[in-house]
Amino acid sequence: MSEQTAANNNGWMNRALNTIEVVGNKLPDPAVLFALLMVIVWVTSWLLSGVSFDELDPRSGQQIAIVNLLSGEALTNFTSNIVNTFVTFPPLGVVLVAMLGLGVAEYTGFINAGLRSILSVTPKMLLTPVLVAVGVLSHVAVDAGYVLVVPLGAVIFYAAGRHPLAGIAAAFAGVSGGFSATFFVPSSLDPLLAGLTQTSAQILDPSVTINPLNNYIFTTASTFLIVAIGWVLTDKVIEPRLKSTKVDGDTSQMVTMEALTPNESRGLRAAGLSMLAVIALLALSIVVPEQTPWAAKPEEVLAGVNPLLTAAAPLMKSIVTIIFVFFLVPGIVYGYVSGSVKNHRDVVKGMSHAMSGMGYYIVMAFFCALFLYAFNQSNLGVLLALKGANALKAMGLPLGMTLVGIVFLSGFVNLVVGSASAKWALIGAIMVPMLMELGISPDLTQAAYRVGDSSTNIITPLLPYFPLIVVFCQKYVKNSGIGTLVALMLPFSVVMLVLWTAFLLGFWALDIPLGLGSTYEYVPVR
Numbered sequence: 001m002s003e004q005t006a007a008n009n010n011g012w013m014n015r016a017l018n019t020i021e022v023v024g025n026k027l028p029d030p031a032v033l034f035a036l037l038m039v040i041v042w043v044t045s046w047l048l049s050g051v052s053f054d055e056l057d058p059r060s061g062q063q064i065a066i067v068n069l070l071s072g073e074a075l076t077n078f079t080s081n082i083v084n085t086f087v088t089f090p091p092l093g094v095v096l097v098a099m100l101g102l103g104v105a106e107y108t109g110f111i112n113a114g115l116r117s118i119l120s121v122t123p124k125m126l127l128t129p130v131l132v133a134v135g136v137l138s139h140v141a142v143d144a145g146y147v148l149v150v151p152l153g154a155v156i157f158y159a160a161g162r163h164p165l166a167g168i169a170a171a172f173a174g175v176s177g178g179f180s181a182t183f184f185v186p187s188s189l190d191p192l193l194a195g196l197t198q199t200s201a202q203i204l205d206p207s208v209t210i211n212p213l214n215n216y217i218f219t220t221a222s223t224f225l226i227v228a229i230g231w232v233l234t235d236k237v238i239e240p241r242l243k244s245t246k247v248d249g250d251t252s253q254m255v256t257m258e259a260l261t262p263n264e265s266r267g268l269r270a271a272g273l274s275m276l277a278v279i280a281l282l283a284l285s286i287v288v289p290e291q292t293p294w295a296a297k298p299e300e301v302l303a304g305v306n307p308l309l310t311a312a313a314p315l316m317k318s319i320v321t322i323i324f325v326f327f328l329v330p331g332i333v334y335g336y337v338s339g340s341v342k343n344h345r346d347v348v349k350g351m352s353h354a355m356s357g358m359g360y361y362i363v364m365a366f367f368c369a370l371f372l373y374a375f376n377q378s379n380l381g382v383l384l385a386l387k388g389a390n391a392l393k394a395m396g397l398p399l400g401m402t403l404v405g406i407v408f409l410s411g412f413v414n415l416v417v418g419s420a421s422a423k424w425a426l427i428g429a430i431m432v433p434m435l436m437e438l439g440i441s442p443d444l445t446q447a448a449y450r451v452g453d454s455s456t457n458i459i460t461p462l463l464p465y466f467p468l469i470v471v472f473c474q475k476y477v478k479n480s481g482i483g484t485l486v487a488l489m490l491p492f493s494v495v496m497l498v499l500w501t502a503f504l505l506g507f508w509a510l511d512i513p514l515g516l517g518s519t520y521e522y523v524p525v526r
């Protein structure tokens with residue numbers, strides 16, 4: 001391709017993304033948008049509540065029925081549960097607790113000094129791939145990447161003289177776009193999805209058992225693909241497009257690249273030792289996985305799964321608390337040793353400062369929680385998922401095209417149903433037995449689902465953490481909105497969807513094992 005052609009293509013792409021950004025940002029404020037969507041769900045549920053559908057709800061075995069959210073009973077249930085819906089909204093507690101510890105570490109200057117020290121010895125050309133890789137690795141800590149890696153991506157890029165929104169995009173691509181990639185360490189999602197796959201497969205064949213690591217080789221290999229995609233798109237597409245986007249946020253607290261002062265160096269050394277002490281204490285407490293109180297109970301663990309890594313393990317449930325302590329302790333130590341903190345009141349001031357910046361997110365989270373509650377209660381998401389799965393089944397496509405269809409169906413359903421496990425519980429009950437009848441193993445079907453589910457995470461405002469990422473963008477570019485983030489992430493989503501699907505088909509064509517105990521073919525029971 002000539003340079004002129006490349007320039008023309010790049011110009012066309014920029015114009016398209018700019019249009020998406022402008023249109024997206026003309027939408028109402030995200031908080032108001034979620035409120036309007038909730039009203040639309042109410043009205044739609046009322047219109048469809050009397051319609052009979054042929055699809056069977058896999059959760060109950062009954063015909064799917066849309067719940068009228070405007071009925072008296074539904075409305076009173078909604079109003080009586082508003083407080084509980086809001087305070088139990090999963091991302092809310094995760095974000096606020098983690099930000100308390102991060103707030104102290106930032107307020108005392110620990111994060112600033114630490115990043116300056118790291119960046120002074122890190123080649124700039126490797127910042128992007130390392131950031132994307134760390135985003136993928138963060139899946140071990142469940143949702144920690146959203147509240148830790150994504151904002152730090154912006155800080156790191158800004159400190160290196162690069163655009164902070166590019167850092168957010170690269171980190172978000174790794175954390176959320178690469179959600180189904182696994183950087184050598186299995187995540188809690190692996191046994192969760194495998195358990196649902198096994199349940200779906202046993203609808204047709206009760207003898208089928210699924211290894212919790214049935215996609216482990218594929219997801220580990222996928223990490224390198226995700227890092228490569230994130231690296232190329234960030235450096236060659238996203239960052240060049242951001243050259244004209246001015247950073248107009250409050251830069252007073254942003255990291256700069258001045259050399260460390262003697263006090264900062266002493267504080268950083270002391271803080272580093274305190275971090276090592278925290279890590280050592282945690283390591284000592286889990287040295288024997290079968291005996292540690294951090295492990296899940298034997299009856300809660302599937303065969304072959306590390307009891308520390310299952311979703312039921314106290315260690316996995318305590319990740320946010322661990323993050324809080326992991327940044328609080330060195331933040332305090334750094335503050336006292338460097339002199340940036342004089343007493344405990346300064347520590348509390350750091351927490352208060354962090355919370356004061358979360359007001360807008362809390363407002364958005366309130367309306368997002370109410371919308372998602374209404375959408376889930378209406379059964380509209382379930383209906384869309386089942387309609388799509390049945391339509392794919394009716395097409396009777398060749399096996400390869402059917403796999404591609406599963407990927408794209410999963411990606412589409414992901415735009416309206418956020419939870420990876422909830423989606424798979426719904427469409428897996430149809431797709432797994434259907435493809436078993438066609439000779440495709442449950443392991444391969446699950447892998448196809450994971451590709452589609454991950455690829456569109458980063459462009460759906462219904463992702464519970466999407467409003468938080470918008471807030472991170474607004475810290476650096478004040479007029480950022482939903483359109484800004486969608487325009488940033490759309491190239492990642494499209495390229496991941498295409499190349500990751502091709503990657504899966506390549507695994508299948510070359511007969512490379514997907515994981516432990518996995519197969520590509522299934523012989524139907526007659």
